Amino acid sequence: MGKYQRYAEYKDSGVDWLGEIPSGWEMWKLSHSYVEIGSGTTPSTSNEENFEGDIPWITTGELRENVIFDTNKKVSQKTIEQFPTLKKYPIGSVAIAMYGATIGRLGILGIEATTNQACCVMTKSKILNNKYVFYWLQAFKNEIIQLSSGGGQPNINQEKVASLKISASTVESQLQITKFLDYETAKIDRLIAKQEQLIALLQEKRQAVISHAVTKGLNPxxxxxxxxxxxxxxxxxxxxxxxxxxxxxxxxxxxxxxxxxxxxxxxxxxxxxxxxxxxxxxxxxxxxxxxxxxxxxxxxxxxxxxxxxxxxxxxxxxxxxxxxxxxxxxxxxxxxxxxxxxxxxxxxxxxxxxxxxxxxxxxxxxxxxxxxxxxxxxxxxxxxELYYLLPPYQEALKILESVQQSNQRFEELVTKAQSAIHLMQERRTALISAAVTGKIDVRNWHSPHDAMVF
Incomplete structure (x- = not known):
């Protein structure tokens, strides 16, 4: 983070895992900042008519740090009327998963939608920008999970989410931070995607090498x-x-x-x-x-x-x-x-x-x-009844040795790419955390695209 400036003065945030924040920032409790923080329910699956509508119904599996434009299942207005805890939330709302293996996952509603009971949804706020909150919750996902209870299936509840305190400056400053993070995380995400593509190609190549070896042999x-x-x-x-x-x-x-x-x-x-x-x-x-x-x-x-x-x-x-x-x-x-x-x-x-x-x-x-x-x-x-290709024993040993050696090379390359992804993900989280806690000052940051002349 050395290339970014810091704010002139800092103060204690009052939250151990947040540390200091700029002196002009505040800590905003989500329950005091949002018009509504709610959840949803799962309509009875025994009645197929419950899922024969056109209103999106979000589950935690669809929360992938993404903007949600469609869902696997949809409910009808009649279903919503039958289940009082099933509500429609507006576009732009932030959803966080509260249960099990998906706990802490996030999504922003790109559509008006309902959710199941494992999603906590924050709707509108005059104090906090939803995209900013989305980033903030990403940065402190591990800390939020630490608030969970339960054994094999840890969970947080709506009250714990609502009690979270968010470090933030003015809405205008929040917008500036989200612009900065949109640009910088997009760059990191593109680099991660390239490494993921490389891993897929390596795995594909590995399978091609194995396939050729066990069906054609080593002698061209x-x-x-x-x-x-x-x-x-x-x-x-x-x-x-x-x-x-x-x-x-x-x-x-x-x-x-x-x-x-x-x-x-x-x-x-x-x-x-x-x-x-x-x-x-x-x-x-x-x-x-x-x-x-x-x-x-x-x-x-x-x-x-x-x-x-x-x-x-x-x-x-x-x-x-x-x-x-x-x-x-x-x-x-x-x-x-x-x-x-x-x-x-x-x-x-x-x-x-x-x-x-x-x-x-x-x-x-x-x-x-x-x-x-x-x-x-x-x-x-x-x-x-499957046909098998049986080479002479000594030739089979050489094929097996060759495949094992090539597999080792591929595994080393995949491990290297996975390590690069891990480092970039850590960098991404650290950058978001620094921005939403004011450890770096991006008020004077401008997107390189702003200076482009066409």
């Missing part, structure tokens, strides 16, 4: 042949195109007893959760502790080199696969997972990579059953 001069499978096309001539059922010695699924919600410790048995294979790497901590009164089924204890495939999962994750890299004598297979033990000349890591590539994922999704927007299932036959 290898003689190719028609695989005989339309969706696989040309493959190396010396590779075998074989169904997965012919390279497995065991194909089974586990069990799902009623378990505790916590992971098992080293002295307990645990049953794996289906998420243990998400992302292509085995995560042993994704398990639930088996209650001591239940007898473990030791035939389902997982072992090193087991190939696990998710049988029941979301559309994007059904069929995800990972290889167990060690022995876990206290962890057992659940019934949402398949365990495949492969013939001795087949590398399970290669099969897991193969199941992750696009053309194979398409076949898995075609064979899946269940609602497209929720949990889907794949039967054993879907996996067993």
């Amino acid at each position: 001069n290898a003689t190719m042949k028609d695989s005989g499978v339309e969706w696989l096309g040309q493959v190396p001539e010396h590779w075998e195109c074989i169904k997965i059922k012919y390279i497995t010695t065991t194909f089974e699924q586990g069990w799902s007893p009623q378990c505790d919600s916590r992971p098992a410790d080293s002295s307990e048995y645990g049953v794996l959760k289906v998420g243990c294979v998400n992302g292509g790497s085995f995560r042993n901590y994704e398990n639930k502790a088996l209650p001591p009164e239940l007898e473990p089924r030791l035939q389902y204890v997982i072992q090193k080199k087991d190939l696990l495939v998710s049988r029941a999962n979301t559309k994007e994750l059904v069929g995800s696969a990972a290889v167990v890299q060690g022995d876990y004598p206290n962890l057992m297979l659940c019934d949402k997972l398949y365990r495949l033990k492969l013939c001795k000349d087949v590398l399970p890591e290669m099969v897991a990579l193969y199941l992750s590539i696009g053309v194979v994922r398409e076949q898995i999704e075609l064979g899946a059953t269940g609602a497209s927007h929720s949990m889907q299932n794949i039967g054993q036959e879907t996996i067993k």
